[in-house]
Amino acid sequence: MDIAMLGTGSVGRTLATKLVAAGHSVTMGARAAGGEAATAWVASLAGSGDPRAGTARQGTFADAAAFGEVIVNATSGAHALEALDRAGPAHLAGKIVIDVSNPLDFSRGFPPMLTVSNTDSLGEQIQRAFPDAHVVKTLNTVAAEVMVDPAGVPGGHTLFLCGNDPGSKAVVLALLGDLGWPSTDVLDLGDITACRGTEAYLLLWVRLFQATGTRLLNVRVVAA
């Protein structure tokens, strides 16, 4: 598929590299075209000798969103709404927006707080701001390394998915398979309001990170 990766941080670069390796074409979007991180990402693929490297491109948020059939929001939560606005509502309409960001607020240091929680969530804010997009929230409960290599954490473990459109969730489930997630490890939590749960979980995740000392962690849901 043609995929827009909004955000040039480690999450965006890690996801984009894996998606290209899986056969997708990815345009990485940033506030301005030709930025250091996106340019370096394109160059690193070109230098790798991968015959598919030509499918990795970069541009503005709007360039990327215009290109993508699926748009991945991998910006920091604090900038997500602004980035999607720069991408352009017309470029999002009718498309799947995979939101992998978290509304983290590090203004008081670590562990972070959330900028929105409890009665609302960033995923819902994005869906409300872009009502013609099909927002699917997933991947936000694991670190970038785990997003693209779930087998790196031993044993089966669970990835959450939510959104209002069943067809869009099915497409995302297939993309998650390309990242390495067996569909049996992906748990559909229902509509976009379930983001209140998966985003609030970050407040536990940071404590699990402190207790285990590794970002290579996740939880497995077990039920009788």
Added chain:
Amino acid sequence: MDIAMLGTGSVGRTLATKLVAAGHSVTMGARAAGGEAATAWVASLAGSGDPRAGTARQGTFADAAAFGEVIVNATSGAHALEALDRAGPAHLAGKIVIDVSNPLDFSRGFPPMLTVSNTDSLGEQIQRAFPDAHVVKTLNTVAAEVMVDPAGVPGGHTLFLCGNDPGSKAVVLALLGDLGWPSTDVLDLGDITACRGTEAYLLLWVRLFQATGTRLLNVRVVAA
């Protein structure tokens, strides 16, 4: 040990019954002595023919707290601070207070919201209100049935524990063993501020409950 069980709801009754069966003496406390639920609980144990039934008693919050070496707060989160105040700060001073409650707000129906979250937690509120008590938060991330029968959920799964006093956490770890939790399945998340994580997780738990259709659920933490 002599244990005070504050709260006569299903969580309090379930925990109290298991603790008596494990050899502890439990006084169940309520707003008023002789209430229906606590009286029925005492009578049910007396009627069971268990020779230890005589160690199950009931009274006011203050009666129970005066009796207990360890105080369990199993009231609803909305009433926790008031119940502990009625129990009496002097009866809590120097003792372990195990807080199993959650700050759930069902005023808008199901799924609930939290009355406190993100930058604070009920566990911290209790510790601040009763600075001479050793508050340990645990068990709040599982349903009552799972609290006393973790083996009823298949596979190993994780119970969280946090609090400021290491010695108190060690005592609680032993009591959790009496409830059926292997110490290897209990994860110490650090000081009482970790309640922000384990209480916020309830926003995910309710979605897991909706997705799985059972209260007999938990998560297993897996890490590389």
